[in-house]
Amino acid sequence: MQSDPPQPPTTAPEDPAASLEAQLSVLEAQVLHLQAVASQARGLFQDSPGAALLLTDQGRIQDVNVRGAALLGSARTALLGRSLSKVLPAASQVALTSLLGHVFEERGQRRGEIQLLTSSGDRLELVIDLVLHQGGDQGYLCHVTLTDVTAFKLAHQAIWDAQQAQDAQRHHQAAQLRQLQAEFESVILASGRALEDTLTRARSVLADATASPDAWTHLDDSLRQAQGLLDSLKRYMQLRFMRTRLRSVNLNQVLRDVLKDVADQWVGRDVRITTAPLPTVSGDSQALQLILHEYVHNALKFTRTRPQATLRVVLQEDAFEYRIGVEDNGIGFNMRQKEKAFELFGRLHADDHYEGTGLGLAVVRRLCERFGGRAWGEGKVDQGATFWFAWPKTPQVK
Incomplete structure (x- = not known):
């Protein structure tokens, strides 16, 4: 007689209540984990060292972190629901709309540059990074990071301006x-x-x-x-x-030395010279002596036909410069030719009557310009002339 085959051991039927409780425990643990992850993510977002925002496809602020609120100059609660475009100039509003459109349409990320208008009226230069973000019940949002590059831009512009100035120089x-x-x-x-x-x-x-x-x-x-x-x-x-250097120069002493140098020009003539008290200036004594020598020499030359020659050294002054002139009662010149006198080899009178090369006044003008000054002449035909030079109170040697 055969025996019956062995039967598998029987198990107690599963308790549905216990199984549900276990599943609920697992779900609860998962929810707690997700809440912890969400809290951590939110903390990372809020405490991020960079300015960050969450924007809708219309550019409205759904969330903003501490740095972002500080950059935008408002409290977080005041910014929620507002359009970011409200604090942007027109050109940047267009740029932001375009960037948001690309991000939402292409489900990608973008980078660009915009400007931000601060509450004080300043404009900040910003680099803006945009990336699509799953916003849960709110659907897709755009995660925006703003980086202030104003200082960098200013430094770059300063370097560029300096390079341009050097190139121009x-x-x-x-x-x-x-x-x-x-x-x-x-x-x-x-x-x-x-x-x-x-x-x-x-x-x-x-x-x-x-x-x-x-x-x-x-x-x-x-x-x-x-x-x-x-x-x-x-x-x-x-x-x-000439190697020039700036130092204090007493023009009264310079004029005395010049008059000694040209003394042979009035031997046997009736020459009367008067002068206003002249200042002490910052300049080069050799350059100033060349200028005054040329002016006095010319005045004596072009008064040679006068029975009595009169020369006056005059002074005018303002906050920026001294203007010193040598006035004479000589043959004068036509003011239409006033610039010719200061050209190289420019002569106002025929050389068969008055010697000279036409170099002297050109040298004077170049000397004055070298120190930031000017030289010019005024006159009337047969009524004399006055030749001036303006000397800066703060000369800059070129």
Whole structure:
């Protein structure tokens, strides 16, 4: 007789209540975990070191952290539900709308630059980063991070401006060097031609054994002109290679030295010179002596035909500069030619009556401009002239 096969052990039926309780415990634990994660995430959002916001696709603020509220200059509760565009200038409003559109349509992320208007009226430069964020019951939101780059922009602009200024200065200096080179070549060529003409006339007189007394007189005049040209060239070269430095210069002493230098020009003449008390200025004594020497020398030269020559050194002053003029009662000049007097080799009168090279006043103007000053002349035909130079109270050597 066969035995029955072994039967599997029987188990007690599962208790539905116990099973449900276990599932509820698991769900409760999961909920608590999710709440903890959400609380942690919210804490990270609120305490983030960067300014952060959650925006709807319309740009309304659903949430903002501490730094974001501080950047926007309002309390968090006052910002909720407001449009971020309200604190942006027009161009940035357009940029924000475009960025939000791309993020929500493409489910991606974007970066751009906008400006923010602060409550004090300042404009902050911001980098804005946008990324799509699952907002739970609210659907999708845009997580926005704002980074203030105003200081960086200002520093970058300052560096750019400094570079532009340096480039402009280099171009200006290069142009000045080209101008000086062209001027130097012009002076040398013109001087060479004048000296060659003088030497040619001198050789012709010396070669002519029967030369008349008038020819010897012309030779003497030519040699004096040559000497005058050499003196002018000497002053011009002094200007070109002068090493200037600023120090206190008593113009009264400078004028006394100049009058001693030109004393031979009034020997046998009736010359009366008056002068206002002159100031002590910041400048270069050699440069100032060259300027006053040229003015006084010209005044004595162009009053030569007067029975009595009168020279007045006058002074005007304002908050920024001294204006010093040398006035004479000489032959004067037409004001329509006032600029010609200060051009290289510019002459207002025929050289057969008044010697000179036309370099002197050009040197004066360049010296004045080198210290930030000016030089000009005023006059009337046959009624005298006044030649001025303005000297800054705070000169800047160029």
